[in-house]
Amino acid sequence: MTTIAPEKVIAPQKQWQGQSVPRKEDKRLTQGQGVFVDDIKRHGMGYLHFVRSPYAHAHITSIDVSKAEEIKGVYGTLTGEEVAALTDPFFQIASEPGGQIKDFALAVGKVRYVGEPVVAVVADTRELARDASELVEVEYEPLSALVDAREALKSDAPLLHDDAGGNLMWQGTYEWGDLDAAFAEADRVVKIEELHFHRFNSTPLECDGALVEFNRGTAQWTIHTNNQFPGFAAIMMGPAMRCGLDKLRFVTQDIGGGFGNKITSHPQLVVCCLLARKLNRPVQWTEWRTDFHMSMSHGNERWFQDTEVAVKADGTLLGFRTKALDDAGAWLRYEPLGGVIWAQVTPGMYRWRHIRVDFTQVATNKAPVSPNRGYSRMQHLWFTERVIDIVARELGLDPVDVRKRNYVRAEDMPYETPNGCIYDSGDYAQMLDIALELIGPVEERRADAKARGKLLGVGIGSTLDSGTNNFGQSRLINPELQFSGNNEVATVKLDIFGEIVVTLGTTPQGQGHETTAAQVVADILGCSMDDVHVRAGHDSYWNSHAGFSGTYASQFAVTGLSAVKGATEMLAVEIKKLASVIFGGVPAEALELAEGGVRIKDNPEAFLPFMACGAIINANNAGLPEDLDVTLNCRYVYRPPFEVPDIERKFGNLTLTYAAQIHVAVIEIDPETGYYDIVDYAAVDDCGKRINPQIVEGQVMGATAQAIGAAMHETYEYDEDGNLLTPNFYDYHVPHALDMPPLRTGFIESPSPFTPLGTKGMGEGGGAGIHAVCAAVQDATGKIVTDSHNPYQRVWELLQ
């Protein structure tokens, strides 16, 4: 592994930010002392197992749970009929027609994908719950299945949701600039009939789960879970369960990977809640691997049809129009937000100004889609990158030159895109140069490969990782929605013995929040980060969360750390206020925080350690001035500067920051078989100021590995009857140790002018890798690549 950096970054003494300090989380996680959801046990708890649909599409004609319930050790069951009586359908984000569908926590009357939960069984062991599920008798009347989104709007297509009157879930037209003028000005119009972005997800190694307790006295549920966006789960669950959000206490600690896939477990959590109440005992649910593959949070499958690109002969891109067709699967669990999230990166990295996207989302008899690392932007950025390489090929131009000619330039920053998003900072051309330098000259290698009978290909992927959502973008798909902006919370307090205790609203899944938060706090308070105690996980009892709390969508370095910074600065002010009194009226400006205490700048001997500050306020406060407004317990809500977007024009700033990635893949194909290896790989990243470079690089590596897996191996394939063909890690091949290519990494730092720490959210830049592999396959084979998934067989077919 090689890493190059444009300049050596040397942090000043005692500066914690910018240092690759080891993570606070690591000791417990390497010693087997982490607490993941399946590790939590309660006396008398029952294990929940779901009876799932064996059909992609069928009416449920009868359900009989009596044989299961007769078994000793089976505590009880829950059916869709009971769910429909006890809850209301989940709130729908969609406007018409998708907004009409009735979505419950268990199938009611009909099943719509293989693996859909139909009945839940709770028993005193995992094994018994599974056995008893086999005794639940469900009669089905099978219906034709709809598995190809391109067939969904045909008049004879099977109809999933009667309530919606068709399979159309959402449709919208996005148009900016002057398409007619752009196409009139063009020297060439490049046409691309169809591009396909395939269905996969990040398969976190820990599946979903929960342990739910119901307190009869307070009518409150405590939900120990690994859901990564409790704020969203709460607003979905509360209205459905007809309770206030105070009745839903979410608790997380360690989460075994999320990648967006753990946002939409709210239906299963509702089932756990209902059963915990019904059976009067704690209910434990841990999803099996096959259950996850069949039912949880597939990434959006998308087609781009009838694409036309207006381009000048020199490769200057003027604009494009395309029809995007998105396959939502059977339910809208987070959708149709995917119908707008892509617009955060409408022009990709390029300066074209005239763009039209007709976006259509349909339902199919497949697992519901939900966010997956790079959610919806990845699909669109793959499309823009495919367009660049196809245009370059059609015009006989070098893809590097086309990119450099059209990239948004460093001097253009901050750059307003045609749809009003603001790219905050960056230098894409410089990043490309660094990536190409890491790879080095390829012509000799190409000749060498040829001499060995191999085809060498080089591909570039250049993408953006937009972070910190403006939830106002949801109004572009449903003007009735009352969401906008974003927020995150942190509390920082000084306790009796001087303990600095930090609480976050986030739900980290490996991003090292305890560590980076401590780095920020230590710099502001002038202490060691070892003295900063960051509570692990999330607990809605801590009063350190807000409506959008969670860990998703590349935002912790902005939302989370800005909240930490805000709360710590409040605490710093309070410490000085207190010290000012203790030191007999020395003005706060004459004080500084250093070495774990507060002192007079000109007289460092006058030193009050944090321990004394904490003790005075918390336990020895008689005689303090009445007007001393100090608690040493500070809560700060960070709210990014957003406006509500213009709904008519579909215009406005949809995200606060734009981290950038340039990846270059070099592959060698065996033309006889289509087998190929990635023989060299460079990933260059720019996420603004890096609080902990090692953690940043870890995210870059992980996203790269997932991209390689998705590009080469991973796919959720269905047969014509709607059976998932890749329901486990045998058939769904994720990269193993032997699959990993050599990796070279590089970076630049373009601080964001819009964020308190100059940081940008990051971690979702893997899409660059999918594209880089596609481009390399195109380069090696000389054939236009139209699919994001290129297993060996497809490459072989390309070569025929």
Next chain:
Amino acid sequence: MDVAVTVNGTLYERDVEPRKLLIHFLRDDLDLTGSHIGCDTGNCGACSVIFDGKLVKSCMLLAVQANGSSVETVEGLSDGDEMTALQQSFSDHHALQCGYCTPGMLMSATALLRAKPSPTDDEIRKALQGNICRCTGYWNIFEAVKAAGR
């Protein structure tokens, strides 16, 4: 069925269902929750333990098969509170993110380093091929094991 299994040096005697998997026995009966479950099919290696000196996936064995045997899990790696050199190396090299695969990864690496104290890059990759990690891309894990092996 009665089983007597020594885990991390302690003898445990329990009555278990014959069909109970060793991983569920460790996690649910002995409350040794450091070993994890990621796949149910023997692919992911999160449940890897050392069984009578040999690296195994504990979801591929029944608890009753462990009767009379000696099992080492991640909880037994460090002697006391301090991290071992291998655990420290994982932290130093940022070889873990969510930490879910880490216990299995550490057991595979431990088995490798016992057999080959200074493994080559190739040997490291082969030794870890039965352990899936979805967070790191493995590169930092290779570095961590290599550094620990020196």
